[in-house]
């Protein structure tokens with residue numbers, strides 16, 4: 001029996017069709033069921049429902065053999081104990097820097113100003129500004145980052161952007177794109193070594209259903 005860790009919402013919704021293309025049906029909808037362990041029509045595959053940011057942890061420590069996680073979550077978590085074989089090309093968005101409309105980000109950077117940056121993604125933010133040679137004070141937030149520049153908590157935020165409507169609704173503008181983000185299949189390295197044969201069927205199914213780029 002193999003266990004696949006998924007999070008509710010877009011990761012679950014976009015992974016389902018991939019399983020269905022492989023002839024695997026999921027027996028319960030996590031949006032309406034309270035069950036955290038869900039059976040599938042495949043006798044050797046079950047699904048567990050965890051928080052998006054917990055998916056790598058479950059896979060890393062063997063609570064799940066496989067998982068689907070955004071690159072944002074993976075980079076923040078680190079890749080220890082994980083094998084990341086397939087870019088699934090789902091849950092796409094981008095990691096960007098945004099500021100309050102009218103804030104002159106380009107000249108603040110040019111002048112070498114020290115910027116206050118709020119983000120849930122401190123690792124990605126730290127790497128990005130270090131590469132640019134910009135000095136930043138990072139403020140870790142767990143949600144609603146869009147608020148930070150509006151109330152003077154930060155000059156800029158680093159957040160995921162998809163349509164851009166959340167930024168727009170909060171009078172913010174995207175000033176820099178850091179990287180494209182998509183969800184990847186992750187595998188517990190030890191489980192992969194131990195159960196290579198039984199796992200291969202699922203890796204092949206995901207690879208065939210994936211639509212990177």
Ligand code: PRT
Pocket residue numbers: 007008009010011051052053069070071072073091092093159160161162163164165166167181182183
């Ligand atoms: O919600 P929870 O705290 O449980 O976890 P989560 O927010 O990490 O989970 P979820 O399901 O919201 O996101 C899972 C994964 O989907 C993320 O890790 C990303 O890899 C990916 N993804 C794709 C996104 C988005 N698109 C996205 N637009 N994750 C979040 N957003 C948010 C973004 O943070 C911002 O608040 O949507 C808002 C922006 O959307 P637009 O369309 O207004 O630009």
Ligand code: MG
Pocket residue numbers: none
């Ligand atoms: Mg969310």
